[in-house]
Amino acid sequence: MNSGDGKPAQVAANTLRGGQFRYYDFMMAAFVAIILLSNVLGAGKVSQVWLPIYNDYWPFGAGILFFPVSYVIGDVLTEVYGYARARRVIWAGTGAVLFMAFMSWVVVALPPAPSWGNQAAYETIFGQVPRIVLASVCAFWAGEFVNSYVLARMKLWTGGKMLWTRTIGSTIAGEGIDSLIFYPLAFLGAEGWTTTLVIQVLFTQWALKVAWEVILTPVTYLVVGFLKRREGVDVFDEGTDFTPFATRV
Template identity: 70%
Template sequence: MSDATIEKIDASALGGRRMRYFDFVMVAFVVILLLSNVIGAGKVANVDLPLIGAYAFGAGILFFPLSYVIGDVLTEVYGYARARRCIWAGFVAMLFMALMATIVVAMPPDASWTGQAAYEQVFGQVPRIVFASIIAFWAGEFVNSYVMARMKVWTDGKYLWTRTIGSTVFGQGVDSLLFYPLAFWGVWTNELVVTVMITNWLLKVAWEALLTPVTYIVVGWLKRHEGLDVYDAHTGFTPFKTTV
């Protein structure tokens, strides 16, 4: 399918049009979001970088930004309203994951099972950090999607790289600005909170920039196979809605 067959359409005119690959992208968004929090968030990794030396960082930073990349793809290909549904799906999934982890960790272990301490270390996250993570994700993703959608209209669909990187600057900025103070203010020194907040924000934006070629490939493939290019010229941008 060539670019000539891609229909440029306003999101308000989509109606109940069926999207062949939307469900798959939505599942990928939620799965990466959950796994990056479960598997990556609890580990502090250390790598030896040229000119820098040993550098410690939360391993989740390698994969969590992928949720923003997929968020960009959702907004760019399917529009803000459908991206909004995915953000709410991810938000509810994170809440359920936190509730499930809390209940399962709190259940008394059988005397023959020796894995309770390890289980608590991996899944027994501090409620304050869980709360901060969920709030920061929700706000950051909506800012990311809003900036992405508005910039697409302003640029008439051109210069995709400006939207993917620009939306991440604002979205990850809000995410970091909320998460680190909410999670660690009063626990870490104020200087450390600010340093880690700025460092991780810069790393996430850099990671997004490096993944720009991948975003171009995925966006182009989806637009060709869906046969449409959605613009949010008349979209209501309230986040407090789940319908399209």
């Protein structure tokens, strides 16, 4: 579907309904894997980083190592395949997180064998606190849709130029919504979490995630360019129904 000059053909997203792509499934799998890793390994741990400007350590959530990558992949999905296909991936990620939370609860609740003495450690690692699960799912869902919507709209406004403005701009908006929902809903009033700590981690997470996006911008350019050339399309969301409550493409 390349144009005559060898460049990806510019097409409206709604003309591709039902079409097949080479790498879309791989991008979906990578996105879901990153979401699950971020929820299993990083959501509940607070680490710290030394900031010379403050001459002190500053707390941050360990999920920063994983979760921002999902926004980069989300940017690539929307930029290359359009909002509708990104929306489908977001719903797949949401379903995966919910299933993971349910199965974690089931497995932790199973009575351990008397000869197995690791139940307490297992509960510490994989036990799901309901409010954290709720906060994680709500924040992920809202943040990813804001990210995808802003990027798709900005692509129309910029005519597909200046990719960096929409990847960074959409991340500022999407990660902002994500952090504003997740940290107060998950940790405000929880044991070990003061209001000041929640606010510190919230803004630190937002700033670090946006910084991650900026740092990874060259990588985003490479991946987007590669996928557009291999898929042979450059999708613009003209006439797209931007409701998040659908999975059709």
